[in-house]
Amino acid sequence: MMKSTDIRKAFTEFFKDKGHFIESSAPMVLKDDPSLMFTNAGMNQFKDIFLGFDHPKNTRVANSQKCLRVSGKHNDLEEVGVDTYHHTMFEMLGNWSFGNYFKEDAIKWSWELLTDVFKIDPNLLYVTVFEGDKKDGTSFDIESFKLWENHVSKNRIIKCGKKDNFWEMGSQGPCGPCSEIHIDLRNAAEKSKVDGLQLVNKDHPQVIEIWNLVFMEFNRNAAGLLEPLEHKHVDTGMGFERLCRVLQNKNSNYDTDVFASIIRKLEVLSKMEYLGGDDRISIAFRVVVDHLRAVSFSIADGQLPSNTGAGYVIRRILRRAIRYGYQFLNFKTPFIYQLLDELILSFDGHYKELATQKEFISKIIFEEESSFFKTLSSGVKRMEEIMDQCKQKNIQEISGKQCFELYDSFGFPIDLTRLIALENDFLIDENEFERCLNEQRERSKSDALKEVGDWTKIREDDIQEFIGYDHTKATVKITQYRRVKIKKNDYFQFILNLTPFYPEGGGQVGDTGLLVSKNEKIEITDTKKENGVIVHFSKVLPKNLDSEFIAQVNEKARINTAKNHSATHLLHYALRKILGEHVEQKGSLVNQYYLRFDFSHFSKLTDDEIKKVEQLVNEEIRKGHPLEEERNIPLLLAKEKGAMMLFGEKYGDSVRTIQFGESIELCGGIHVKSSSQVGQFRIISEGSISSGIRRIEAYTGDEADHFINRKLSTLDKIAILLKQPADVLEAVKALQLKNLELLHEIEENRRAVVKQTKLKIEESAEDLGEYTLMYFHTQLTADEMKQISFQLKENKPKMVLLLTSSYNEKPIISLMITEDLVEKKNWNAGQLIRELSKLIKGGGGGQPFFATAGGSDINGLSLIKDKAISLLV
Ligand code: SER
Numbered sequence: 001m002m003k004s005t006d007i008r009k010a011f012t013e014f015f016k017d018k019g020h021f022i023e024s025s026a027p028m029v030l031k032d033d034p035s036l037m038f039t040n041a042g043m044n045q046f047k048d049i050f051l052g053f054d055h056p057k058n059t060r061v062a063n064s065q066k067c068l069r070v071s072g073k074h075n076d077l078e079e080v081g082v083d084t085y086h087h088t089m090f091e092m093l094g095n096w097s098f099g100n101y102f103k104e105d106a107i108k109w110s111w112e113l114l115t116d117v118f119k120i121d122p123n124l125l126y127v128t129v130f131e132g133d134k135k136d137g138t139s140f141d142i143e144s145f146k147l148w149e150n151h152v153s154k155n156r157i158i159k160c161g162k163k164d165n166f167w168e169m170g171s172q173g174p175c176g177p178c179s180e181i182h183i184d185l186r187n188a189a190e191k192s193k194v195d196g197l198q199l200v201n202k203d204h205p206q207v208i209e210i211w212n213l214v215f216m217e218f219n220r221n222a223a224g225l226l227e228p229l230e231h232k233h234v235d236t237g238m239g240f241e242r243l244c245r246v247l248q249n250k251n252s253n254y255d256t257d258v259f260a261s262i263i264r265k266l267e268v269l270s271k272m273e274y275l276g277g278d279d280r281i282s283i284a285f286r287v288v289v290d291h292l293r294a295v296s297f298s299i300a301d302g303q304l305p306s307n308t309g310a311g312y313v314i315r316r317i318l319r320r321a322i323r324y325g326y327q328f329l330n331f332k333t334p335f336i337y338q339l340l341d342e343l344i345l346s347f348d349g350h351y352k353e354l355a356t357q358k359e360f361i362s363k364i365i366f367e368e369e370s371s372f373f374k375t376l377s378s379g380v381k382r383m384e385e386i387m388d389q390c391k392q393k394n395i396q397e398i399s400g401k402q403c404f405e406l407y408d409s410f411g412f413p414i415d416l417t418r419l420i421a422l423e424n425d426f427l428i429d430e431n432e433f434e435r436c437l438n439e440q441r442e443r444s445k446s447d448a449l450k451e452v453g454d455w456t457k458i459r460e461d462d463i464q465e466f467i468g469y470d471h472t473k474a475t476v477k478i479t480q481y482r483r484v485k486i487k488k489n490d491y492f493q494f495i496l497n498l499t500p501f502y503p504e505g506g507g508q509v510g511d512t513g514l515l516v517s518k519n520e521k522i523e524i525t526d527t528k529k530e531n532g533v534i535v536h537f538s539k540v541l542p543k544n545l546d547s548e549f550i551a552q553v554n555e556k557a558r559i560n561t562a563k564n565h566s567a568t569h570l571l572h573y574a575l576r577k578i579l580g581e582h583v584e585q586k587g588s589l590v591n592q593y594y595l596r597f598d599f600s601h602f603s604k605l606t607d608d609e610i611k612k613v614e615q616l617v618n619e620e621i622r623k624g625h626p627l628e629e630e631r632n633i634p635l636l637l638a639k640e641k642g643a644m645m646l647f648g649e650k651y652g653d654s655v656r657t658i659q660f661g662e663s664i665e666l667c668g669g670i671h672v673k674s675s676s677q678v679g680q681f682r683i684i685s686e687g688s689i690s691s692g693i694r695r696i697e698a699y700t701g702d703e704a705d706h707f708i709n710r711k712l713s714t715l716d717k718i719a720i721l722l723k724q725p726a727d728v729l730e731a732v733k734a735l736q737l738k739n740l741e742l743l744h745e746i747e748e749n750r751r752a753v754v755k756q757t758k759l760k761i762e763e764s765a766e767d768l769g770e771y772t773l774m775y776f777h778t779q780l781t782a783d784e785m786k787q788i789s790f791q792l793k794e795n796k797p798k799m800v801l802l803l804t805s806s807y808n809e810k811p812i813i814s815l816m817i818t819e820d821l822v823e824k825k826n827w828n829a830g831q832l833i834r835e836l837s838k839l840i841k842g843g844g845g846g847q848p849f850f851a852t853a854g855g856s857d858i859n860g861l862s863l864i865k866d867k868a869i870s871l872l873v
Helices: 004-017 042-050 103-117 142-149 188-193 240-247 260-270 279-300 309-328 336-346 352-356 358-392 400-409 414-423 430-448 555-578 607-622 635-640 701-721 728-763 782-793 819-825 829-840 858-871
Strands: 060-068 089-098 125-130 157-160 166-168 173-184 207-220 226-239 450-452 473-486 489-496 513-516 521-524 526-530 533-538 548-553 585-590 595-600 628-634 654-660 663-666 681-690 693-700 772-778 799-805 812-817 843-846 850-854
Touching (some): 004 060, 004 089, 004 103, 004 240, 042 060, 042 089, 042 173, 042 226, 060 279, 089 103, 089 240, 089 279, 103 142, 103 173, 125 142, 142 157, 142 173, 166 207, 173 226, 226 240, 260 336, 279 336, 279 358, 309 358, 336 358, 352 358, 358 400, 358 414, 400 414, 400 430, 555 595, 555 607, 555 654, 555 663, 555 681, 555 693, 555 701, 607 681, 635 654, 681 701, 693 701, 728 772, 728 782, 772 858, 782 812, 782 850, 799 858, 812 819, 812 829, 812 858, 829 843, 829 850
Parallel strands (some): 125 157, 772 799
Antiparallel strands (some): 060 089, 089 226, 125 173, 166 173, 173 207, 450 473, 473 489, 473 548, 489 533, 513 548, 526 533, 595 693, 628 654, 654 663, 681 693, 812 850, 843 850
């Protein structure tokens, strides 16, 4: 049996022999593409080439690419685990021609690889070709049909429509007709009943697509129309896990050596059998082992589970796996992290990022699992409360709103709610739940609304040039522009022939500045990179798009940002020196105001560690290391020099390195010319942002000066208030001590006042026949009045205790009536005090035997006693 690692190798070797360059896999998590969160096809990393924004270094390329299809146009999440051939994360084997060979070679080679090299029986294979689409104005792909006829009989070639045989990456962008190779893996008996031809593209678990050959000829524009591309390209993609299933002669992708050992381990952990007969258990196994891969690769690429964007997608995938484990495999504590070793072994050294970050990935998964298990148990508790309430009210159905609350606020999945409801003989209001869910979807849709127009070309330009490392000002021309609408705001975006504007990337924000022509000044509010091109944002469109402009970067913002960026490198260096080599950068933000640096480390930094890190960074700053920049150094050489690289970044063969002293990093950002320009570095906060990840925020340059100055000025003000003592700290300590003594004194005084007042109250007792009245005007707080009232009540039957107070110039009344009077006379202190409080323009309340009231008119206090007596009848 051919091992999966050998299959991967055989694919790349085959295309290497056909003159292809073997490219490494791009990261699965995308950082600089606003239209896509994850790599969803092998061709993503070549999008710029298809769109004509970049020239290919090699016109023939092949590779194995890690992909994730869980959001956007290609979304398989709900299928995963239910069937045996969809995955969240999968590998795509692909070969590409960039304006080089076209249909003939692509078709010939795919057939040769499958039937000659991999020895797949041609009688198992079917191919599809595009039949054309009237609405798009495309016609039947007769060329491919004829080419296939050289290899396969006519009755195995099927014409299919746009849904299956026209490939598009998204709603806009490069696209074209495709031709797919399908395989029929059914046994002879089944084949004799139904012809395989009938089952192609019909979601049959054993008649499946294995390879898609796309012939990229068009670009779909914003209006939905197809425009021909300048060059014709080939983009093929073959599902690696499916190919392994075919070549290893298995019934499902999950039976191949890609998954088998992970499944065995899960059987041991769960003490259950994968294919023991219960479908729900089998599905749970598949969900867990599939999702483990998606989540582990994502973390390895630097995307941790979180509450927004790509991180949220990853959190949802992991939670789906935990939920299946909880519901069907009886796990009540973290288990997925224990499968990581098997996962790493299954790749046999390919994708090294998993093994090198094993400990980190395992800790992150463990923490996520622990917290979601807690969520699940609080969700179960809430569910029990809801069911109790329903029982009390004799209701059989749990409202959709409550199910939605469980789902939305507790992260409690609806099918679990459904299951628990069912087990307890409850129904759930599915329609109302759907309504709530849809309302939420609509809300988030309108929040994320983005409309993108087509680029309008103003002038031909080959490749845009970035000159921002050396210049902040240049004479430029606009080559293309378009209109975009983001969350109801209109923007214009420009591409310039050359630009000094740095586009957001590597944590550094995009430059802002001006485009100035003879008669106009346009503000550039942001700069970003999209599909390899630098895009400048503005609120307005220049009147004369043809003019020459002076592009002027906001220099003050730029230099302050550069200081923060260089300091970030020194901080990274210092953290590794002081805390250890396990510190890896996990995210950063660098702008003109401050810097933010996220890194892996598992405990809070002590004050001493923070001081040491700060000191080391400042020492490095003061050493005045000159910036040593290599713009174009081979990646291997940079590695040899020990340059820090980030996981989840795709580096080309030649890279840029930035060095200040011993700190050396691969980096595309803007830096100061000498470390001394950073001025000084001050950490302003240190904390945790998720398990295993700490965040440091810091100031440099002017901001650090302001920070220190603010602190010094506070200190000066304190010294002035304290009348300039020789030692401010000692003076403050003495003040605190004095304050404490005074507080004690006050407390003692209060105790004396209370004691005296209590005596006076007792002396005030008057026998009014039906009851004894104690009335006294005090200077007590409401609390003290209450305390005394409760003390005096003891062993005093038939007593009414009425106290007033003007403590702090505010009128207060309290009224205590002993229980015997409450019972016999039906008096109620709470009601009575509401009447009394009118006299002091206030309000109050309480129980029948004790109540208090506060007000605003102190003069009313003198009337309280008479009024109370008049009411107590
Ligand atoms: N882009 C095509 C696909 O994803 C072929 O690689 O199927």
